[in-house]
Structures are given as C-alpha cells and as structure tokens.
Amino acid sequence: MTAAENTHDWLAEHGDYLYRFALARLRDPHLAEDVVQETMLAAMQGGGHSGKSSARTWLTGILKHKIIDQFRRQQRETSLETPDDIADDAPGMDEFFLDDGHWNEPPQSWGDPGSLMQQDQFLQTLQDCMDKLPKKLAQIFLLRDVHESDNEEICKELEITATNAWVMLYRARMGLRKCLELNWMGGH
Amino acid sequence: MLDCKHASRLVSQSMDRRLSLRERLGLRLHLLLCDACTQFSKQMALLQQAARQWRSRIENDTRVSLPDDARQRIAAAVALKTESLARQNPDQNLTD
Numbered sequence: 449m450t451a452a453e454n455t456h457d458w459l460a461e462h463g464d465y466l467y468r469f470a471l472a473r474l475r476d477p478h479l480a481e482d483v484v485q486e487t488m489l490a491a492m493q494g495g496g497h498s499g500k501s502s503a504r505t506w507l508t509g510i511l512k513h514k515i516i517d518q519f520r521r522q523q524r525e526t527s528l529e530t531p532d533d534i535a536d537d538a539p540g541m542d543e544f545f546l547d548d549g550h551w552n553e554p555p556q557s558w559g560d561p562g563s564l565m566q567q568d569q570f571l572q573t574l575q576d577c578m579d580k581l582p583k584k585l586a587q588i589f590l591l592r593d594v595h596e597s598d599n600e601e602i603c604k605e606l607e608i609t610a611t612n613a614w615v616m617l618y619r620a621r622m623g624l625r626k627c628l629e630l631n632w633m634g635g636h
Numbered sequence: 637m638l639d640c641k642h643a644s645r646l647v648s649q650s651m652d653r654r655l656s657l658r659e660r661l662g663l664r665l666h667l668l669l670c671d672a673c674t675q676f677s678k679q680m681a682l683l684q685q686a687a688r689q690w691r692s693r694i695e696n697d698t699r700v701s702l703p704d705d706a707r708q709r710i711a712a713a714v715a716l717k718t719e720s721l722a723r724q725n726p727d728q729n730l731t732d
Contacts, residue, residue, distance in 0.1 A: 452718040459710060465695075467702035472694035481706040488710055489717055549639025554672035555679055564682065571690045574683075592652070593687040599652050610653070618648040625679055 455492040462504050466511050473515050473595050475578070475586075483514040490514070516605050519591055523606050526583050544622060556629065570632055577627035585620035592617055638666045643673045647680055 466487060470480035487510045494510070501509075546552055564570050578586050588606070591597045592613075597605075602613050638646070643666045646659055655663065667674050694700070 452714060455714045456711065459707065459714075463707060463710075464698075464701040467706075468695050468697060468700050471700065472691045477703075481702070481710075484702060484706070485710045485713055488714055492714055492717065493721070544644075545641040549641045551640050551672045551676075555675040557675055558679060558682055561678075561682055561685065565685060565689045571686060571693060574686050574690055589687070593684050594691045596688070614649050614652055617652060618645055621648050621680060621683060622644070624683060625676070628679075628683070 451492045455488055458491060458503060458507060459488055462507055465504065466507060469508060469511060470515060473590055474518060475590070479518055483511060483518055486514045486517075487511045515595070516597075516601070519587060520605050522587060523584065526587070544626070555625070558628075558632075570628075573628060573632040574624070577624050577631065580627060581620060581623050585616055585623060588613065588616045589620040589624065593621075638662050640666075640670065640673055643667070643670065644676055647673070647677045651680065651684060 463484065466484045467480055470483045471477065474480050474483065487507060490510050491507055544552055558564060578589065581589070588602065591602055591606075592599070599610060599613055602608075603610055606613075608616070643663055646655060646663045649655065650660075650663070667677060
C-alpha cells in the first residue's frame, strides 16, 4: 500500500476523531480542520507508524504537536504580552477583593459535584464563559486545564516565565469562576 | 496570617506547582478558618474537573464529524503532496 493510500484510510477511519480532538482544544472549526490537514501531511511523509501503538494513537501524537504549534502562533498574533496580562494587581482583579484582602463577594457552594458534571447546562455555561475570557487567558486555560499540558511545556511553547504562567492561569480561573457563578448559579 | 487574596492565589498555584512547606501550612491554616476560601478551593477543583469533562464530551460526541468539504480538501492536499514528492524523488517509491 502506498503512503497516499494509507493516508486515505487514516482520514476515513480517524478523521472525525482527530477533528473532535482538535476542536476540544482549539475551539475553532477552521483551525481544527487545518491541524488535521497538517497531521495527515506529516503522517504521509512519516511513512507510517511502527511498534505497538495503534494508528489512532500515533496520529493523535502528531496532532498534539500541530495543536501546540497552533497555540504558539495564536499567542504571537494576540498582541505582545501587555503588563495587564501578567501583573499581579492588574485591573479586573481588584474587584474580587476588598482592600483588606477579604472577598468582595464570597464564593458560594456549587452543589453536588457528581450531578454538576452530568449537566449539559453547566458544561455549556463553562464553554460560554471561555468565549468571554480575554483570548490569551482562554488559550492558557485550554492548554493547561483542558489539554493538560504541563507547565514546563506551556512556558517553553508560549515563551513565558513560570511566574507569568501562574499569574495568567490564576486570572483565567478567577474569571471563569466568577462567570460561572453569575451565569450558572444565577439561573437557579 | 494569609489574607483571602493571597490564599486564593496559592489555591490556584497548587494546581500548577508544588507549594513550599511554609505555603502549604499557611494555606491549610487559612482554609480551616475561612469558609469562603474553602468554597473557592472546591470550586477550583470543580472547574478543573469540568474542563476535562467538557473536553471528553467533545472528543466523544459522534454527532460532530470532519465536514465533507474539509475532508475533500485534505485528500486533495495529500494527493498534491504525494505527486510533488514523487517528482522530487523519482527513484524512490513511496511505499511501506
């Protein structure tokens, strides 16, 4: 079988899965299509997988690299790091706390975790909240908490320091938390 | 004693790095005494869990598939690349 025929089979058999895998991380259908294409081209030139791993595992491994590349391009395009993105006391953070360091509005219980995860509405609200976050913060949240990249990889790929990564993740999670509390709890 | 602002930061960072002994003790003491930060800490755990749940929902949602036009475009790109590779290396047969 030629490499092209192989690739044809891979696309038929694993195309949907790879597309959804990419969509769950990049969020954008066109970007997801692009990385699936890059993966197929790389797989074709790679000639094939060997060893025990299945074709799907092998293709997913290639796709992960393409997704990280895409994140890196996006971060570069999303303006240079502004002090606001990384400053500890950036605007927007103060609203969460009073001057004495106490919560402005103390976090409330979200109820039973088990049933929460079963609710489409909760996950849909999370998705809506991700869309509302500043792009850079949404991206680092997707990389760390959705894709589960480790911090070393995030710092290397996004060219930021560990401290900056922690600050940006904190801000992303604080923003999502607030948004979930307003939009999900608010609906109950 | 940590304030809530500092404690919330440590809760978030504990998801990304190993806190120092001093930080861990300080945070534990604060959480013992502070209901709001205890709720916050639970929310952070839920948020992380929800992020993964959301991901696997999408990954396993068989109603979502690679659009046909994208599939055709990708197949065409592969065919084009195969041709150009064959031209570059006429001697080399692209077989397994």
